[in-house]
Amino acid sequence: xxxxxxxxxxxxxxxxxxxxxxxxDEPAPLxxxxxxxxxxxxxxxxxxxxxADTQQRRNLAHATATIRGKRAAxxxxxxxxxxxxxxGAAAKDEVLHHLPHYLEQLEENLTARGxxxxxxxxxxxxxxxxVGLVQERDADEVVKVKSMATQEIELNEALEAAGIHAWxxxxxxxxxxxxxxxxxxxxxxxIHRNRAEIREIFLREMGEVGRPAPEDLSDEPARxxxxxxxxxxxxxLRAKVAVSGANFAVADTGTLVVVESEGNxxxxxxxPETLISVVGVEKVLxxxxxLGTMLQLLPRSSTGERMNPYTSMWTGVHAGDGPxxxxxxxxxxxxxxxxxxxxxxxxxxCIRCSACLNVCPVYERAGGHAYGSVYPxxxxxxxxPQLRGTGSDVDKSLxxxxxxxxxxxxxxxxxxxxxxxxxxxxxxVVDEASGRSVEALGMKAAAWTFADHRRLEAAQRAATxxxxxxxxxxxxxxxxxxxWAQARDVPTPPKETFRQWWRRTHGDxxxxxxxxxxxxxxxxxxA
Amino acid sequence: xSTAREEILGRLRAATADVSTPVGHRGEVPVIxxxxxxxxxxxxxFVENVADYRAEVVRCGPDExxxxxxxxxxxxxxxxxxxxxGLDASWVAGLAEDGVELRPDSAxxxxxxxxxxxxxxxxxxxxxxxxxxVLDHADDQxxxxxxxxxDHHVCVVGVDxxxxxxxxxxxxxxxxxxxxxxxxxxxxxxxxLDRVEGVxxxxxxxxxxxx
Numbered sequence: 001x002x003x004x005x006x007x008x009x010x011x012x013x014x015x016x017x018x019x020x021x022x023x024x025d026e027p028a029p030l031x032x033x034x035x036x037x038x039x040x041x042x043x044x045x046x047x048x049x050x051x052a053d054t055q056q057r058r059n060l061a062h063a064t065a066t067i068r069g070k071r072a073a074x075x076x077x078x079x080x081x082x083x084x085x086x087x088g089a090a091a092k093d094e095v096l097h098h099l100p101h102y103l104e105q106l107e108e109n110l111t112a113r114g115x116x117x118x119x120x121x122x123x124x125x126x127x128x129x130x131v132g133l134v135q136e137r138d139a140d141e142v143v144k145v146k147s148m149a150t151q152e153i154e155l156n157e158a159l160e161a162a163g164i165h166a167w168x169x170x171x172x173x174x175x176x177x178x179x180x181x182x183x184x185x186x187x188x189x190x191i192h193r194n195r196a197e198i199r200e201i202f203l204r205e206m207g208e209v210g211r212p213a214p215e216d217l218s219d220e221p222a223r224x225x226x227x228x229x230x231x232x233x234x235x236x237l238r239a240k241v242a243v244s245g246a247n248f249a250v251a252d253t254g255t256l257v258v259v260e261s262e263g264n265x266x267x268x269x270x271x272p273e274t275l276i277s278v279v280g281v282e283k284v285l286x287x288x289x290x291l292g293t294m295l296q297l298l299p300r301s302s303t304g305e306r307m308n309p310y311t312s313m314w315t316g317v318h319a320g321d322g323p324x325x326x327x328x329x330x331x332x333x334x335x336x337x338x339x340x341x342x343x344x345x346x347x348x349x350c351i352r353c354s355a356c357l358n359v360c361p362v363y364e365r366a367g368g369h370a371y372g373s374v375y376p377x378x379x380x381x382x383x384x385p386q387l388r389g390t391g392s393d394v395d396k397s398l399x400x401x402x403x404x405x406x407x408x409x410x411x412x413x414x415x416x417x418x419x420x421x422x423x424x425x426x427x428x429v430v431d432e433a434s435g436r437s438v439e440a441l442g443m444k445a446a447a448w449t450f451a452d453h454r455r456l457e458a459a460q461r462a463a464t465x466x467x468x469x470x471x472x473x474x475x476x477x478x479x480x481x482x483x484w485a486q487a488r489d490v491p492t493p494p495k496e497t498f499r500q501w502w503r504r505t506h507g508d509x510x511x512x513x514x515x516x517x518x519x520x521x522x523x524x525x526x527a
Numbered sequence: 528x529s530t531a532r533e534e535i536l537g538r539l540r541a542a543t544a545d546v547s548t549p550v551g552h553r554g555e556v557p558v559i560x561x562x563x564x565x566x567x568x569x570x571x572x573f574v575e576n577v578a579d580y581r582a583e584v585v586r587c588g589p590d591e592x593x594x595x596x597x598x599x600x601x602x603x604x605x606x607x608x609x610x611x612x613g614l615d616a617s618w619v620a621g622l623a624e625d626g627v628e629l630r631p632d633s634a635x636x637x638x639x640x641x642x643x644x645x646x647x648x649x650x651x652x653x654x655x656x657x658x659x660x661v662l663d664h665a666d667d668q669x670x671x672x673x674x675x676x677x678d679h680h681v682c683v684v685g686v687d688x689x690x691x692x693x694x695x696x697x698x699x700x701x702x703x704x705x706x707x708x709x710x711x712x713x714x715x716x717x718x719x720l721d722r723v724e725g726v727x728x729x730x731x732x733x734x735x736x737x738x
Contacts, residue, residue: 172717253702263728292694307657311708321670340542
C-alpha cells in the first residue's frame with residue numbers, strides 16, 4: 001500500500017492556494033464552491049431566464065421525452081427490475097457503510113496489479129496530483145473521457161493554467177468545450193444545442209485547435225459525428241496521457257469500469273502510455289459479482305438501451321496491452337461530509353445514470369444550468385447542498401427546486417428517495433434561517449389572518465383593490481417572499497371577493513341559508 | 528501533518544461511526560438474472576438483439592467460418608485485415624487469394640493500425656438479453672487496440688459461448704484480464720438524440736455465430 005509522494009510532497013504548480021489543513025476532530029469539510037458557480041443566483045432566479053429560452057425548452061422537451069420513452073420500454077423487458085433496484089441499493093449501502101474497508105481493499109488490489117493509488121482530500125489536491133503526473137511525463141496535452149468527477153474538480157481549468165491542453169473526446173463534451181459552454185445534462189451534456197448550432201460551432205472552432213471541420217459540413221448528425229471522428233483521431237493517435245473517471249471501481253479485484261457509447265473512452269483507455277483515472281471515493285463496488293446487477297441497471301436507466309455500445313474494464317497494468325503507467329486518484333472533496341449525515345448519505349449511492357433528470361417536470365422546463373453545478377436535476381438538488389453546504393443562494397434554493405412529485409424516486413435504479421432527502425434538506429435550510437426570514441414572517445402573518453374571519457375578510461377586500469389595478473397580468477415576484485413566491489406565480493387577486501359578489505347579485509339579506517346580513521358565513525361555508 | 532490517505536480514511540470512519548452492522552452484513556451478493564427457455568432460444572435471442580443494434584449477424588456451420596469472414600470483408604470493401612496471433616488460422620485462410628492483405632499483429636503502432644481496414648477476432652462470451660459480445664483480449668482476440676482502431680470488426684462467436692443474461696457471463700470471465708464489452712457498433716445520440724452509428728470505434732460490426 002503506497003501513496004505517491006505527489007499526494008503531499010511536491011509544491012503546487014500555479015496558484016492553488018494553501019494546502020488543506022488537518023482538523024481531525026472537526027466535522028468533515030465541505031466542498032469549496034468553484035469560481036464558475038460562485039455567486040450563482042438562486043435556482044428560481046436562474047430558472048426564470050431559462051424558461052424564457054424557447055429554443056432550449058423545445059430541445060429539452062424533445063430530448064427528455066425521447067429518453068423517457070426508451071427507458072420505459074427496456075425497463076419493462078426486465079421482470080425482476082424491482083429486485084435489481086433493491087440489490088443495487090444494497091450493494092452501494094454495503095460500500096458506503098464500510099467505505100474505509102472497501103477503499104483499502106481497492107487500493108491493495110490496484111497496487112498489487114501495478115497501478116499507483118493517490119488520495120486527494122479536495123479538488124485542489126486532486127488537480128495538483130494530476131497536473132504533477134502530466135508534467136513529470138513532459139506532456140503538454142491530455143485526451144479526456146467524459147467524467148463528472150473531473151468536471152466537479154474543474155481539472156480542465158487547472159490543466160490549462162499549467163499550459164496543458166485537455167481535449168474532451170465525448171461528442172457532446174466536445175460540442176460544449178468548442179462552444180465555450182457548460183454541460184447541462186449528465187448524460188447528454190449538449191442537450192441544449194441543436195444541430196444547426198453544433199454545425200456553426202464546429203465550423204468556427206475546430207480549426208482553432210486542430211483539424212478543421214470539412215468546409216461543406218452539413219447539419220446532418222452523421223456528418224457532424226464524422227467531423228468529430230476526423231478531428232479527434234489525430235489527437236487519440238498522438239496523445240501520451242489520458243485522463244478518465246470511472247463508473248465503478250471494484251474493491252475485491254481492483255477492476256475499473258468505464259461505460260460509454262462512442263469508442264472515445266476505449267481510445268483514451270487503450271492507446272496512451274499513461275492513464276490517470278480520477279475516481280470519487282463513493283464509486284467503489286464491493287465485488288466483481290455486483291457488476292451483474294449494475295450493468296443491468298445502468299444502461300437501461302441511462303440511455304434506455306439494453307446495453308451501452310462499449311464497456312471497458314481494466315485491472316491495474318496489463319502487460320503488452322494498453323497503458324503501462326496506470327494511476328488512480330481517489331477523491332473525497334466533500335463526500336465524507338455527505339456520508340456523515342445518516343439520512344443524506346443515501347445520495348452517495350448515485351451511479352450518475354441521469355434517469356431522474358429525464359423524468360423531472362422541473363428539470364424538463366428549467367434545464368441544467370439553473371442548478372449551478374455539474375450535477376443538475378433532482379440528484380443535483382440533493383447532492384450539491386450536501387457537498388457544498390447551504391451557504392450560497394443557489395445551494396439554499398436547490399431543495400426547493402422540486403414539486404416533490406416523486407417521479408425521480410420511481411426512476412432511480414438504486415432507490416435514492418430524492419423527495420425525502422429534499423424535505424430533509426428543506427428542514428435544514430429553514431432551521432438555519434431560524435424564523436427570521438421574510439418568508440417565515442409571512443407565514444406567521446398568514447396564520448394570524450386566517451385565525452379570525454374578520455381579519456381574513458379585511459385582507460380579501462384589500463387584495464381586490466390590487467386585483468382591479470392589475471387587470472389580467474400575472475404576478476411573478478413578490479419582493480421579500482423569497483423561495484415561496486419565486487417558485488410560484490401568485491394568482492392575480494380577483495376584482496371582488498365572493499362575499500362582495502354575493503351581496504351585489506343577491507342583495508343584502510338575500511341569503512337565507514345561514515348567510516348573515518353582514519355577509520359572513522356562520523360556519524365558513526360561504527368563505 | 529497526516530497524509531491525505533490517513534486523513535480521508537479518518538474522516539470516512541468518523542462519518543460512519545453510527546453504522547453498527549459488520550462488513551458483509553448483506554450476505555451473499557444476490558444473483559438476479561433471466562433464465563433462457565433453451566440453449567437454442569438463448570442463441571436466437573442473442574442473434575436478434577445483436578441485429579437490433581444494426582450490427583450484421585450471420586449464422587453458419589463450423590466449416591463455413593472462412594467463407595462467412597471473406598463475405599463480410601467483401602461486403603464492406605475491406606481490403607486489409609489485422610490478424611491476432613492466436614486466431615484460428617483456418618478462419619482467414621484463402622483471404623490472400625481474394626487479394627486481401629493479411630497483417631499479423633507484430634507490435635503494430637496505432638498509426639499503422641489506422642491504415643488497416645478491418646480486424647477479425649474471436650470472443651470470450653456472448654450475452655443474449657443484451658446482445659453483447661465480451662472480449663477478454665486473449666491471443667485469439669488480440670490486444671485492445673486491434674479491435675478498436677480499424678473501422679471494421681468481424682467477430683466470430685461460438686454458440687457454446689453464448690449465455691443468457693449478464694450475471695451468467697461474469698461466471699465465465701476473469702476479472703484480472705482487460706475486457707471490452709461490445710453491444711453493436713460505435714454510436715452516439717448526442718445530437719438531438721438522433722442515433723448515429725459510428726463515431727470513434729469501428730463503424731461496422733459483423734458478428735458470425737458459429738454452430
